[in-house]
Amino acid sequence: MRFLHKEDEEKELTYEDVFLLPQYSDIRSRMDVDITPPDGTGATIPIVVANMTSAAGKRMAETVTRRGGLVVLTQDTHLDRIEEVVKYLKSRHPIIETPVTLEESESIQTALNLINKRAHGAIVVTNEKGEPTGIFTERDAEGRDKFSILRDVMTHNIISGDDSITPREAFDKLNESHISVLPIIKKSGELIGIITKKGAVRSEFYKPALNKDGQFVTAVAIGTNDNAVERAKALKDMNVDIIAIDTAHGHSKRLLETVRRVRDAVGEDIIIHAAQVATGKAVEDVIDAGADIVNVGIGAGGSCTTRIMTASGRPQLSAVIECAKSARKKGKHVWADSRIREPRDLALALASGATSTMFGTILAGTYESPGDIQFDEYGKPYKISIGMASTSAVNDKFKHLDEFDLAKKQYFQEGTNNGRIYLKEGLSGVEDIIDRLISGLRSALSYTGACNLEEFHEKAIMGVQTQAGFSESNPLKQN
Numbered sequence: 001m002r003f004l005h006k007e008d009e010e011k012e013l014t015y016e017d018v019f020l021l022p023q024y025s026d027i028r029s030r031m032d033v034d035i036t037p038p039d040g041t042g043a044t045i046p047i048v049v050a051n052m053t054s055a056a057g058k059r060m061a062e063t064v065t066r067r068g069g070l071v072v073l074t075q076d077t078h079l080d081r082i083e084e085v086v087k088y089l090k091s092r093h094p095i096i097e098t099p100v101t102l103e104e105s106e107s108i109q110t111a112l113n114l115i116n117k118r119a120h121g122a123i124v125v126t127n128e129k130g131e132p133t134g135i136f137t138e139r140d141a142e143g144r145d146k147f148s149i150l151r152d153v154m155t156h157n158i159i160s161g162d163d164s165i166t167p168r169e170a171f172d173k174l175n176e177s178h179i180s181v182l183p184i185i186k187k188s189g190e191l192i193g194i195i196t197k198k199g200a201v202r203s204e205f206y207k208p209a210l211n212k213d214g215q216f217v218t219a220v221a222i223g224t225n226d227n228a229v230e231r232a233k234a235l236k237d238m239n240v241d242i243i244a245i246d247t248a249h250g251h252s253k254r255l256l257e258t259v260r261r262v263r264d265a266v267g268e269d270i271i272i273h274a275a276q277v278a279t280g281k282a283v284e285d286v287i288d289a290g291a292d293i294v295n296v297g298i299g300a301g302g303s304c305t306t307r308i309m310t311a312s313g314r315p316q317l318s319a320v321i322e323c324a325k326s327a328r329k330k331g332k333h334v335w336a337d338s339r340i341r342e343p344r345d346l347a348l349a350l351a352s353g354a355t356s357t358m359f360g361t362i363l364a365g366t367y368e369s370p371g372d373i374q375f376d377e378y379g380k381p382y383k384i385s386i387g388m389a390s391t392s393a394v395n396d397k398f399k400h401l402d403e404f405d406l407a408k409k410q411y412f413q414e415g416t417n418n419g420r421i422y423l424k425e426g427l428s429g430v431e432d433i434i435d436r437l438i439s440g441l442r443s444a445l446s447y448t449g450a451c452n453l454e455e456f457h458e459k460a461i462m463g464v465q466t467q468a469g470f471s472e473s474n475p476l477k478q479n
Helices: 006-010 058-066 079-090 108-117 167-177 197-205 228-237 253-266 280-289 306-310 316-329 343-351 391-397 403-410 430-448 453-459 467-473
Strands: 018-020 047-049 070-073 100-103 123-126 132-136 181-185 191-196 219-222 242-246 271-277 293-296 333-337 356-359 381-385 419-422 461-464
Touching (some): 006 461, 070 242, 100 108, 123 191, 132 181, 167 181, 167 191, 197 430, 219 228, 242 253, 253 271, 280 293, 293 316, 316 333, 343 356, 343 453
Parallel strands (some): 047 070, 047 356, 100 123, 242 271, 293 333, 333 356
Antiparallel strands (some): 181 191, 381 419
């Protein structure tokens, strides 16, 4: 990329400071552009869910990976649980979604407690053999005693398909039958999963992130503590595809030594991702230590207070531009992490040279994020999000310490504590947010005349704008 005016090259900028200049384009359709990240991860869209406790989990990983993104599972999760989740993810179907299921004898209240674990808003009811016998939705609970059993309230006449059905055929069947979910059932009667109308359409737009064995790509974070190598070896044995070595200040002796030791321990086949940095020199040093991908972003996260507490960090756009140049010289890659809240931010990060982007806080308020939905005094649904360097996160991470040592760790917190992230109408599922982000990105490539992300980076021209110029581009700020 280049700047419209050469004098702007030396400025320290973030996403709101700039715009992309429209250019001649011969692209006929936005669907003709290729947004596959050129970093060898297996991802087919440039979206990664960060290893935040309030964002990354089993449901999130399944849903996002099916649509082509990646999810980094958190470093604080016990290895037994990580192994369980990795096995689960690698057994998932690339198109058919995992349903929420309950037996006929369960209560309406139990069903209502589980129905929002996924965005499709339905529960497949089964008999004792696990065979589907009905469908339950929230409408079935209206006017009913919450202790009534599902057998008495569910829809009994199941319209289903088998595992040979195509997404288009599933959509047509759902459309003709005026139903919300289509159970996919083997001839033996075994439930495989479900397809929704949106899911069928998305299967045409997106390709899952698969490894060379055709399984969902999995990524897991580790820290820089003394057991990092032991943990990395265990993850390799689990067939984890990407190991993310995470620390707040990546340009440090401890991080570099950990990357070297982990690379020696796991060999060359596993992708190593390392975080966090903000300068080109840091990227060079981390890559020389053995990393394939380096995370760029210090102090710009939605729950991060690093810059306010320490004044350390850097405006995110300038950080990505410089770090991406350094990575390219060495044939490696960077991901842009933090400050990406709108589709335009995603486009600018990729135009700057990142091959993918990380999201955390904005995905915490979705059906698929960890934790249960709660309701405020007005009945509005929300989930709890915490910064990964906040007191709450520190308490959880170091709960094995005695009280005195834990109190010392709490002294250095650089993140916000419990905050409510409300589920937004139309954006309450992570796939809704992905749709919005990817739609904007595809359009950005077409406005630039770029066929793929590499060409997008080569052709992009950025101009610097005033705050008034940025406000002019946002219809919500014009009123």
